[in-house]
Amino acid sequence: MTTLVIGAAPLRAARTLAIVLSGVLLITLAAKVRIPFWPVPMTLHTLAVMALALAAGPRLAVASMLGYLAVGAAGLPVFSGTPERGIGLAYMAGPTGGYLAGYLVAAGLVGILAAGRGLLGRVAAMLAGLAVIDALGLAWLALFVPADRLVALGLAPFLLGDLVKIGLVAAGSCALPGLRRVFAR
Numbered sequence: 759m760t761t762l763v764i765g766a767a768p769l770r771a772a773r774t775l776a777i778v779l780s781g782v783l784l785i786t787l788a789a790k791v792r793i794p795f796w797p798v799p800m801t802l803h804t805l806a807v808m809a810l811a812l813a814a815g816p817r818l819a820v821a822s823m824l825g826y827l828a829v830g831a832a833g834l835p836v837f838s839g840t841p842e843r844g845i846g847l848a849y850m851a852g853p854t855g856g857y858l859a860g861y862l863v864a865a866g867l868v869g870i871l872a873a874g875r876g877l878l879g880r881v882a883a884m885l886a887g888l889a890v891i892d893a894l895g896l897a898w899l900a901l902f903v904p905a906d907r908l909v910a911l912g913l914a915p916f917l918l919g920d921l922v923k924i925g926l927v928a929a930g931s932c933a934l935p936g937l938r939r940v941f942a943r
Contacts, residue, residue: 774818781810781822782829782836785861789838795919801838804891805923807861808868808884812931816869823865827858856898860891880931884924891920 788806792799811819830836833846837858840849850858864887871883892913899912 774821777814777818778821778825781814781818782825784810785822785826786829786836789836792838793919800916800919800923802923803838803857803861804888804920805927807865807891808887808924808927809930811865811868811887812872812880812884812927814869815873816866819865819869820862823862827862830858853899853902854895857891857895859898860894863894864888864890877928877932881924881928884927888920888924892917 785803785806788802791802793802807819807823810822814822826836827850830840830845831847831850835841835845837843837845837849838854843849844852849855867890868883868887871886872880875883896908896912900908903911
């Protein structure tokens with residue numbers, strides 16, 4: 759028996775748009791949270807990107823990250839430290855621009871690598887995503903920072919916090935195993 763579904767495509771599009779907008783909001787909120795941490799305060803950017811990639815998959819995580827970058831490029835103060843440290847394309851071309859690009863690539867990579875994997879596979883996928891974030895971030899930061907200070911300023915202060923965030927996302931992915939199915943419908 760065949761069932762006629764009228765309006766399924768617009769509903770699917772509305773659902774996708776709602777997920778992407780929610781992702782943009784999540785990434786924005788994560789960028790604005792500043793947690794006291796040693797040696798530098800920590801935001802939750804990495805946590806949001808990794809959680810979105812695991813929960814929503816690569817397509818919706820990348821779409822969310824592209825939306826976030828587009829809103830930021832348009833001049834809305836969605837990035838960490840904005841508007842105090844600048845807004846729009848000027849902010850994106852600044853020292854943290856490579857990390858923003860890294861978040862975009864990591865959203866897709868983690869989503870692809872983690873699909874259907876167990877806990878260790880998800881952790882490995884997130885570590886691969888973190889490596890991409892740091893590689894692109896450091897490559898861009900090298901335009902602003904002397905080479906001998908690059909790791910000390912662009913990696914070392916953030917590594918412990920990023921590993922803690924990956925651990926939190928991994929723990930959350932165990933606690934909410936059905937979350938990916940919610941996004942897949």
